[in-house]
Amino acid sequence: MNIENLSNKYNLNETEKNILLFIETHAKEIKSLGIRGVAKQCYTSPATIINLAKKMNFSGYSELVFKIKGNEVMDKELALSETTKTLFYKKLAERYYEEFEKIMNDYQDKTIMILGSGFSQIIGNYINESLIINGFRSISNSHLELIQKEYAKETLIIVVTESGETSRLKELVKQANENEIEVLSFIGNANSAIADYSRLAIATNDNIQFSKNPHEPHLFYGSILLIFEFLLSKYLKQTIS
Structure with a gap:
């Protein structure tokens, strides 16, 4: 998730950016913390988090968390996909390398x-x-x-x-x-x-x-x-x- 892009898009302040960053970096703990726990960790109030969700056109805190965690998973899957595709072409190149090397030497x-x-x-x-x-x-x-x-x-x-x-x-x-x-x-x-x-x-x-x-x-x-x-x-x- 690119927080700077979201910040520019929704005109977020520093507190709102910190909330998003916390949710992104503590995805595994979010469920047990709940909105009050997140608010405490970010030195803000549950109302501020709800207002942030509304500001970003989400129905509430739950949808905000779901979208952020979903984007994180998607980013990881995309990164893995790109790595897999790159590895495929690397292996394909290896198949031809021995003769390619001989030609370039010649x-x-x-x-x-x-x-x-x-x-x-x-x-x-x-x-x-x-x-x-x-x-x-x-x-x-x-x-x-x-x-x-x-x-x-x-x-x-x-x-x-x-x-x-x-x-x-x-x-x-x-x-x-x-x-x-x-x-x-x-x-x-x-x-x-x-x-x-x-x-x-x-x-x-x-x-x-x-x-x-x-x-x-x-x-x-x-x-x-x-x-x-x-x-x-x-x-x-x-x-x-």
């Missing part, structure tokens, strides 16, 4: 070219900037000469694509593959052409580009950022150590 001092289109290009730009500030020779512009055969083992292509079937990207990756230019792809669909052409395809398997529901959340972009951050962070830590 191209640590060579050219890395980032490819993407649409929203994927935005994620590609983020990856590009992250690599640059950490000392990699990375570019986000499509220099087609870099996928010619003479650049084999000298250029790594990183592709960000949700479907793995974007026509222009597929053509470039196919050409790179034919010229022995290696590809690292961040992809939503593991069963796609671009995944097949990749030395390593990091797949989230949450491609919803062709979902019947147009309002489904696009988890792909956020998922890729989390996975990339876990991969790069571990790589940099191990490189430094």
Whole structure:
């Protein structure tokens, strides 16, 4: 519960803020204390607590306590939920880390070219900037000469694509593959052409580009950022150590 936000919303004074803080931090004791016990602990009166409840549009003291304790439980559940989701992506990154490390070692001092289109290009730009500030020779512009055969083992292509079937990207990756230019792809669909052409395809398997529901959340972009951050962070830590 954010007491400062509530204070601003309901124009609470210091005594009223202290009452809320006490209820929040002594949730287990509230039932046995009752309104008189809370009032005593907060150096105020039961009437002041009831007036606070009314001020916040609650029917009385009981509803005030119920809402505050409910918010506390909800906050803990949300925190646990976020931790669980983050742990999922960390474990997913671990699955790909060994090969990711080998690739980054192979191209640590060579050219890395980032490819993407649409929203994927935005994620590609983020990856590009992250690599640059950490000392990699990375570019986000499509220099087609870099996928010619003479650049084999000298250029790594990183592709960000949700479907793995974007026509222009597929053509470039196919050409790179034919010229022995290696590809690292961040992809939503593991069963796609671009995944097949990749030395390593990091797949989230949450491609919803062709979902019947147009309002489904696009988890792909956020998922890729989390996975990339876990991969790069571990790589940099191990490189430094």
